[in-house]
Every structure is written in structure tokens, then in C-alpha cells.
Amino acid sequence: MSKAGTKSSGIAWMIALATAALAVGVSFLSLKVSLPGVVSWLVYIAAFGVGGAIATYLKKGGAGGGIVAYLVASILTAIGVAIVASMAVSEATTAVTSIGATDQATRDAAAAAGNAFGALAGILAAIGSFVVTFLAGLTGCLIGNAVKKKAVAASPVAERLAA
Numbered sequence: 001m002s003k004a005g006t007k008s009s010g011i012a013w014m015i016a017l018a019t020a021a022l023a024v025g026v027s028f029l030s031l032k033v034s035l036p037g038v039v040s041w042l043v044y045i046a047a048f049g050v051g052g053a054i055a056t057y058l059k060k061g062g063a064g065g066g067i068v069a070y071l072v073a074s075i076l077t078a079i080g081v082a083i084v085a086s087m088a089v090s091e092a093t094t095a096v097t098s099i100g101a102t103d104q105a106t107r108d109a110a111a112a113a114g115n116a117f118g119a120l121a122g123i124l125a126a127i128g129s130f131v132v133t134f135l136a137g138l139t140g141c142l143i144g145n146a147v148k149k150k151a152v153a154a155s156p157v158a159e160r161l162a163a
Contacts (some may be wrong), residue, residue, distance in 0.1 A: 002163050007059050007060065009059050009061060009065045010061065010152035011055060011058050011059050012055040012056065012058075012065050012066040012069040012070075015051050015054060015055040015067045015069075016051065016052075016055060016066075016069035016070050016072065016073035016074070016137070016151075017069075017073060017089055018051075019048055019051040019070075019073055019137075020054050020074075020077045020080070020133075022043075022047050022074040022082070023040075023043065023044050023048070023070045023077045023081070023129070023133060023157065024077060024080030024081065024084070026039075026040050026043045026044070027040050027080070027081050027085075028084050028127075031084065044077070044132055044133050044136065044145075045133075045136045046131060046132075047074070048074070048132075048133045048140060049136040049137070049139055049140040049143075050071065050134035050140060051070075051103050051137070051140060052070050052100045052136070052137040052138070052139070052140025052141040052143075052144060053140040053141070053144035053147070054067055054140075054144060055069065055070075055140075055141070055144065055147045056140070056142075056143075056144030056148065057144040057145075057147055057149040057151075057154075062136045062139045062145060063142055063144070063145035064147070066071065066137075066141040066144065067137070067138055067141050067161075068124075068138075070100065070133075070137030070138065070141060071134060071137075072117055073133070073137065074129075074130050074133040074134035074137060075130065077130070077133050078127070078129050078130035078133070079126065080127040081122075081125050081126055081127040081129040082122035082123065082125055082126035082129075083122065084125075084141045085118075085121045085122045085124075085125035085126075086118040086121060086122030086125075087115055088117065088118075088121075089114075089118040089120075089121035089122070090114045090115050090117065090118025090119075091095060091112060091114065091118075091119040091155065093110075093114035093118065094110050094113070094114030094115075096112075097109075097113050097114065098110035098111070100111040106148060117133040
């Protein structure tokens with residue numbers, strides 16, 4: 001028996017928020033184990049695309065609820081990625097610019113430069129991750145809705161109701 005369209009709209013929110021948590025966790029983990037940034041982006045695209053398709057396929061109603069859930073998940077992911085990127089770039093820039101600093105004023109200037117570059121990197125990472133994750137989630141929701149419509153139309157219940 002197909003599960004298409006049998007769950008409440010809460011399933012879309014649950015899957016979307018779990019996807020956002022996974023994406024932020026992957027970006028934090030990629031810094032700790034020195035994974036290339038491409039790996040994080042590929043995980044974002046796969047998780048949001050597949051998650052959006054599954055969430056919309058399972059929930060009752062159209063794709064709108066899933067799209068809203070993935071819009072919120074994309075915003076949360078962008079905030080988390082901004083924080084992680086800002087911290088990483090700020091620490092690295094401060095460490096590099098303070099090499100050879102002998103007085104406190106130079107170290108303070110290095111910290112200020114690190115914070116400025118960290119903020120810029122966080123903003124750019126947030127914009128990039130929002131665009132990528134929302135487009136992947138949107139695409140997944142639209143695909144899941146199309147597949148759900150075909151599965152519901154082909155179900156024996158639909159055939160009996162049409163007769």
C-alpha cells in the first residue's frame with residue numbers, strides 16, 4: 001500500500017527541520033575534518049532535494065506546505081552556516097594577521113580585521129547556502145508532489161471512486 005498523501009503536514013516540518021540540522025552539522029564537521037566545501041554543498045543539495053521530495057510525497061495536500069517548511073529550513077541553515085563560517089574565518093584571519101605582533105595594539109587590530117573578514121564570509125556563506133538549499137528543497141517538493149499525484153491517481157481507491 002502506498003503511503004502517498006497519508007501523513008499530516010507536520011511530517012514536512014519534521015523532515016525540513018531535520019534536514020536543516022543535518023546541513024549545519026555537516027558544515028561544522030567539514031571544518032573539523034578539513035573536508036572541501038564542495039562536499040558540504042553536495043550534501044546540502046542532496047539532503048534538501050530528497051527531503052523535500054519525501055516530505056511532500058508523504059503529506060496530505062499540495063506542495064505549498066512543504067515549500068514553506070523548506071523556506072524556513074533554508075533560512076535556519078543560512079543562519080547556522082553564517083555563524084560557522086564567520087567563526088572559522090575570524091579565527092584564521094586573526095591568527096594569520098597577528099603573526100609577529102609584539103604589542104597589544106597590533107594584536108587588537110588583527111582581531112578587528114579577523115572579525116570584519118569573518119562577518120563578510122558569514123554573510124556570503126549565508127546567501128549562498130540559502131539560495132542553494134531553498135532551490136534544492138523547492139525542486140524536491142515539486143518533484144515529490146508530482147510523484148504523489150501519480151501514485152494517488154493509480155491507487156485502487158481512486159479507481160473505485162472513479163467507477
